[in-house]
Amino acid sequence: MKIKLPKAVNICGKTYSVHSDKNRWGGSCSTGSQKIVVGTAQDSSSHRRFTTLVHEILEGVFLERRLRYEAPDEEIVFVMTHKQFSDCAMDVATAIMPMIKGSK
Numbered sequence: 363m364k365i366k367l368p369k370a371v372n373i374c375g376k377t378y379s380v381h382s383d384k385n386r387w388g389g390s391c392s393t394g395s396q397k398i399v400v401g402t403a404q405d406s407s408s409h410r411r412f413t414t415l416v417h418e419i420l421e422g423v424f425l426e427r428r429l430r431y432e433a434p435d436e437e438i439v440f441v442m443t444h445k446q447f448s449d450c451a452m453d454v455a456t457a458i459m460p461m462i463k464g465s466k
Contacts (some may be wrong), residue, residue: 365408371419371457374426386389389414391397391422397419398422423453 370377372433378396386401386412393460398418424430429442442450 365412366442367402367411367415368461371398371460373419373422373457374453377427378422380446387414389418391418391425393414393425414453419454420450423457427453 367380370379372378373396373454378391378398380398380400382402383399384402384404386399387399387403387406388407389400391398398415398420402411421430424440424442426437427442427446429440429446429450431439431441433439
């Protein structure tokens, strides 16, 4: 199944543009520019691309909700209560629902 990346996603009420980069694998999310980049290297699978998109959406939600921190050893840490987790799940569902509705 080939997945088509959306042009934009709604993260915590903000519109993030989504871009592909055929020269890389992973992805990135920037709250400042409200931009997500998904690596679409030639040999990456649709599953990997979708997983990267969901990863970056989650990262965006955690950043917007200020639940993502950098530890002294530069490791990324996510800290939240169960209520905050539930709110994040709602935000992720809001972001990906248009993609699911459009895949009928």
